[in-house]
Amino acid sequence: MSAILSPPWTDTLCVQPELSFRAFNENDVAAVAAIEAEVYLFPWSAGNFFDSLLSGYRCMGAWAADELVSYAVVMTAIDEAHLLNLAVASKWQRHGIGAAMLTNVIDEMRRQPLEMIYLEVRPTNLAGLRLYESFGFNQLGVRRDYYPALTGREDALFLGFNIAPRTI
Numbered sequence: 001m002s003a004i005l006s007p008p009w010t011d012t013l014c015v016q017p018e019l020s021f022r023a024f025n026e027n028d029v030a031a032v033a034a035i036e037a038e039v040y041l042f043p044w045s046a047g048n049f050f051d052s053l054l055s056g057y058r059c060m061g062a063w064a065a066d067e068l069v070s071y072a073v074v075m076t077a078i079d080e081a082h083l084l085n086l087a088v089a090s091k092w093q094r095h096g097i098g099a100a101m102l103t104n105v106i107d108e109m110r111r112q113p114l115e116m117i118y119l120e121v122r123p124t125n126l127a128g129l130r131l132y133e134s135f136g137f138n139q140l141g142v143r144r145d146y147y148p149a150l151t152g153r154e155d156a157l158f159l160g161f162n163i164a165p166r167t168i
Helices: 026-039 046-054 097-110 126-134
Strands: 002-005 013-016 019-023 058-064 067-077 080-088 116-121 138-149 152-162
Touching: 019 097, 026 046, 026 058, 026 067, 026 080, 046 058, 046 067, 058 097, 067 097, 080 097, 097 116, 097 126, 116 126, 116 138, 126 152
Parallel strands: 080 116
Antiparallel strands: 002 013, 019 058, 058 067, 067 080, 116 152, 138 152
């Protein structure tokens, strides 16, 4: 483990574990779905994750030792990527793991002939919004009534980030 400053929106010191990244597979779906159910009020089902695997989406996981601590699901088409889901297990939040996962996602997408990565985020998800903004994602629009909410629907902020390889 190493001590690092936590994400840019805090000034606290946190301990970030050594992480290993790899694609998650059908054997990992139960652990992915358990994190999903733990951190989201309206979670994807295990079936949604199986469908993502079957559809050929890039399904990535981060492990601390043998424990899955974060995952991301990315769909690519033509010259763009769409980050469909990114989550960090509750007990591992605020340790820089979301930033490490997002860095891994961006690095993976830069290995492909892609120009942009897009995502939606709830305006009420302040930690997620700050994370994406700290990486340089910009708001491109609003998707009205996008997410289910306890009292109806909630808008989504539509964000984009240019991931095209940098040229010198």
